[in-house]
Structures are given as C-alpha cells and as structure tokens.
Amino acid sequence: MGIILIGERINGSFKDxxxxxxxxxxxxxxxxxxxxxTAGADYLDVNMGAASxxxxxxxxxxxxxxxxxxxxxxxxxxxxxxxxTGLKAYRETVGERPVLINSTxxxxxxxxxxxxxxSQYKASIIGVVMDERGSPQDVDRRLELGGKIFAAxxxxxxxxxxxFLDPIVMPVKFMQEQAKNVLNAIQQMTMLSDPPPHISxxxxxxxxxxxxxxxxxxxxxxxxxxxxxxxxxxxxxDEEMMQAIATAEILLGQEIYxxxxxxxxxxxxxxxxx
Amino acid sequence: MLKHEGxxxxxxxxxxxGGRIHTVTIGATQxxxxxxxxTVTIGGSATLPxxxxxxxxxKPAIAMEVWDVYPQDWPDLLKEPFGxxxxxxxxxxxxxxxxxxxxxxxxxxxxxxDRGNRSAAQAAETVKxxxxxxxxxxxxxxxxxxxxxxxxxxxxxxxxxxENCLIGTITEGNYKTLTAVCTAYKHKxxxxxxxxxxxxxxxxxxxxxxxxxxxxxxxxxTSAALGYGLEYIYSxxxxxxxxxxxxDRMLAQxxxxxxxxEAWGVKEARVSETVIPEWGAQRHRAPLWExxxxxxxxxxxxxxxxxxxxGALQAVKKTVAELAGASVAPATA
Numbered sequence: 001m002g003i004i005l006i007g008e009r010i011n012g013s014f015k016d017x018x019x020x021x022x023x024x025x026x027x028x029x030x031x032x033x034x035x036x037x038t039a040g041a042d043y044l045d046v047n048m049g050a051a052s053x054x055x056x057x058x059x060x061x062x063x064x065x066x067x068x069x070x071x072x073x074x075x076x077x078x079x080x081x082x083x084x085t086g087l088k089a090y091r092e093t094v095g096e097r098p099v100l101i102n103s104t105x106x107x108x109x110x111x112x113x114x115x116x117x118x119s120q121y122k123a124s125i126i127g128v129v130m131d132e133r134g135s136p137q138d139v140d141r142r143l144e145l146g147g148k149i150f151a152a153x154x155x156x157x158x159x160x161x162x163x164f165l166d167p168i169v170m171p172v173k174f175m176q177e178q179a180k181n182v183l184n185a186i187q188q189m190t191m192l193s194d195p196p197p198h199i200s201x202x203x204x205x206x207x208x209x210x211x212x213x214x215x216x217x218x219x220x221x222x223x224x225x226x227x228x229x230x231x232x233x234x235x236x237x238d239e240e241m242m243q244a245i246a247t248a249e250i251l252l253g254q255e256i257y258x259x260x261x262x263x264x265x266x267x268x269x270x271x272x273x274x
Numbered sequence: 275m276l277k278h279e280g281x282x283x284x285x286x287x288x289x290x291x292g293g294r295i296h297t298v299t300i301g302a303t304q305x306x307x308x309x310x311x312x313t314v315t316i317g318g319s320a321t322l323p324x325x326x327x328x329x330x331x332x333k334p335a336i337a338m339e340v341w342d343v344y345p346q347d348w349p350d351l352l353k354e355p356f357g358x359x360x361x362x363x364x365x366x367x368x369x370x371x372x373x374x375x376x377x378x379x380x381x382x383x384x385x386x387x388d389r390g391n392r393s394a395a396q397a398a399e400t401v402k403x404x405x406x407x408x409x410x411x412x413x414x415x416x417x418x419x420x421x422x423x424x425x426x427x428x429x430x431x432x433x434x435x436x437e438n439c440l441i442g443t444i445t446e447g448n449y450k451t452l453t454a455v456c457t458a459y460k461h462k463x464x465x466x467x468x469x470x471x472x473x474x475x476x477x478x479x480x481x482x483x484x485x486x487x488x489x490x491x492x493x494x495x496t497s498a499a500l501g502y503g504l505e506y507i508y509s510x511x512x513x514x515x516x517x518x519x520x521x522d523r524m525l526a527q528x529x530x531x532x533x534x535x536e537a538w539g540v541k542e543a544r545v546s547e548t549v550i551p552e553w554g555a556q557r558h559r560a561p562l563w564e565x566x567x568x569x570x571x572x573x574x575x576x577x578x579x580x581x582x583x584x585g586a587l588q589a590v591k592k593t594v595a596e597l598a599g600a601s602v603a604p605a606t607a
Contacts, residue, residue, distance in 0.1 A: 258473070264524050
C-alpha cells in the first residue's frame, strides 16, 4: 500500500559514498542505510557510480547494506556481471527477501538475460523504456517499449507485481515538453493490464541543473502520483517531499484520512514513536 | 500462469493483500506473570472474515458481561439465567465462565456518579475478586464517565497488574491517562471512535504517539443493535478492515463489538408478547435479537463480541463454529 519509495542515497556518485566504497568504510554506508530506513524507504538503491568498476566492490557494497537492515535492496548497475554478482551477494546475505533489479531496457541483449536473472533470483525488475535507438521523445514510443518489456516479463514468468516500468523522466530545463509526455505515458501505462504493473521514475532528473530542485521534484512527484505513478527513486530524507506524497495519497483516497495523517505516514516504516 | 491441457491460459491476476491484522493476546498465565489458566488471542486475519480458503482467519472470541453492581434496570428475562449471583460480581463471573464464555467483560458501571459513584479502591477490589474467581482473561470497561474513569483506571490497572487485561476505553478527547496506565501496567487498550473510520485511525495514532504500540490496541468502532443503525457501523468496520488488510498499520487492529448492551436496549428485546403479540415470545426473541446482531458483526470483521444472555452466547458460538468450519475451496473449472 502506498507509493513505493526507493532511497537514492547509496550511490557512488555522491562524494561521501564514493569515498566510502574506495576505502571500504562500512559506517558511512550504514549511516545512510539507517537514515533512509527511518525516513520510510521501501527499497534502498545501491549503485557504485564511478567509484569502482570491480564486481567484488559491488558485492561488498550490497552485503554492507543488506546485513545492516531489513529494508530490501535495489541492485542498481549497468553491466550484466555486476547484476549477477550483486544479486548473488544479496541472496547469500539475506536469504528470502524482496529485491529489485534496477534496471533493464527494452534491448533484447539486456532484457532477456536480466529477466532470466529476475526469475532465477525471485527479483522484481525495473524496465526503462529505451532501446538501441535511444530514449523516446513522445508518448507512443514510451508505451510501445513499455508494452514490449511488460509482455517479455510476463512470458518470463514474472507477476505484474514484480514489474516496474520507468517512462524516463527528463530535465525540464532542457526538454520542457517531455515533462508532460511522461505524465501522459504514466496514465496510459496504468491501462496495460489489470492489475497494472508498477510505474516508477528516477525523479530527480526532472530538476537537474535547476535552481528550484526541491520544489520542482515535489510538484512533479505529486502530479505523477495523480496520473498513476506508484513508485519512485528519490531522496526519502526530504521531509517536505514525504509530506507532499502523504497528502497526495490522502487526496486520492489511497489512504484513510485522519487528523494526524502526517504523523502516521512518518511512523509507518518501523512504527517507532517519534 | 494457469495452464490447461498444455495451452497457456490467462495470467493469474489475483492481487494478494499487502497487510495482516495484528494479533492481540489477552490474559497471562503463571509463566507469563499472571494467574490465568489460559489466554485468548484475537486477530491475525490475512483475509476477509471466514474466507479461510484464501488465507488465515482469526477466530472470534466471545466475552460475557458482568457488572460491579446489581444491574437494576436489566430486564427480568436477562436476570433469570443468573439469579442471585448477580449481586456478587465474582460469582456472576464464575457463572459466565461455566456457561462457556472465552472472557469476562467487567463493566464498572457502579462507579458512574449517577449509579452509585463507587470509589477507585472499591473498583480495584472488585477487579481482584473477579480475577480470583475465574481462570479466563478479563476485559475491564470503565463507567462511561470520562472524568470518573480517569480517577479509577490507575487503581484498577494496578490491581490487575501482570494479568494482561484489555482495558477501555480511550477516545480522541480522553486518552492520556488510560494509555499511560496501560503502558505502566502492561495491559491492552480499547480505542473507541464514534462510528467514524477517520477517528478510529486518529485515536490509534494518538496512542502510538504516547509510545503505546498499535499492536496492543483493539478498535471499538461503537456498536448498534440490529435495526438501529447497525449498517453504519458495518460500513465503518468494513472500511477499516479493508484498509488494514491493504497494509494500513493504523487500522490493522482486531475489532470489538459491544453487542449485549445495545441489543438489550431496544424494544425488540424489551417488549413482552403481551404488548405486541405478533412479535412472538420475548423469551426466544430477545436472545435471538442479541445473537443476530452479533452475527452481522462477525461477517464484517468483529473479532471480540461482548454478550449478556447465555442463549445468545451458545447461538453465536455455534455460528462462529459453522462459519469457520464451513469454508470450501472456490469452485474450479
């Protein structure tokens, strides 16, 4: 129930995390695990960024996160060998627990082996609607590729609940018309099946290089939720963002209203009183 | 995928519930620091009531109501099965226990300023006597006067320390004293809301905000008798249960229905056949009214039912057994 929140912070592109990966400093990583878990993350995205290209480092990073929390991990990589190393390390550390592959594209060379891995490791998977021709610039192409990924995933034996489609959010500063295209694509993706797959975005892309990052992220998130978005990779430690999401869920009738709904939303993760 | 003779059919699109109703255990055995012979656990449902082909279903428990003072205004028909023991809460409780009640609900009606104004010390003494008289768990219900209840609850909770009682009620406007007292003496809480799912959620959040675990709360969404607005309560209970099963922790509590007090307050239970002959014998009609009211609440998620008449107790127990046992697997093509 509720929007599935994927915490973005354990990513080697952030200076502190990149340095921690290179120095094998667990405490920096596990500090972000705790912060994001407390903030209510449903998954913790784990990505090495440019900090290392060594699969052993990725295995270390996945283990470091998984061993310190009960929150499921989102294995975020590009190369197939990184995914298999990460998934193997995860299963060895936690046994049965949800896990998310972030992500495949619609290219067969990626889609087919990653769906096999999803099936093998009982993982959910994010399918980003791009292929060898690049990122779509309109609604139709987004749907076409989303449909392809969805059908392939169902054929591979995944349930709709394990499939996340990502319509590719683009920077409003450089590609302003795409903001609206993505919203329309979200709405139409909800009609792919009943129940529909999850629809997820990498949110912060929309505000890339802008002056009003938090406001743009927050506003766009609420608009996307209204169109049917039910997952996002985002900064879960942004309190105003969390309040906006909680309010959107109330206004859409996805959660039952109570006067203290913000408090309830904050506490839903661990149930630890504030 | 559903497969039929090797041909791939439509995908299985059933969506599982994301949540589960909390279990609440009432009572404590000697090993657990109390003196009960056994405990009662309610809740735990992973799907809608009695659909046990689909998932786990908690078994509803039945409590019988006992007062700390003689219930002067109860109808004779309701006093008849108990007789003289109604003058002594401990003996009355023992009789209910012998009749097959899962729990005793001790209502401290006599502490109400308009009904004797018994003191905190007297209430605590009654609690002790009832605990001594029966081996089953205890629900303790205040007098209904918020100010007086805040006065008696600390002594009552202390008198029952270690027994893991279910004590109520807290409301949106009056929750601090009882929540603190139940935290201190490790009792479970009844959270009351006036036929309003939003307030049901709010009261739970308020209790949690004081550090009380929402997994130790039972929701009392208020109750109504058959024919007297029961369908409003039904809808609230249905909404709360659906939200709880979908994963809303603040509405994933077991629900309590205070049936006896409502059913025995309406004319269908109180009026004799000498006044309205076509309604038939009150002796049968009144307990049936109570049992019918309870049965409706069972199917919208009632986990704990409070009754007054032993005839109703037997009828509701039978209904629970039949519903719990009668489930069949869904028809397959």
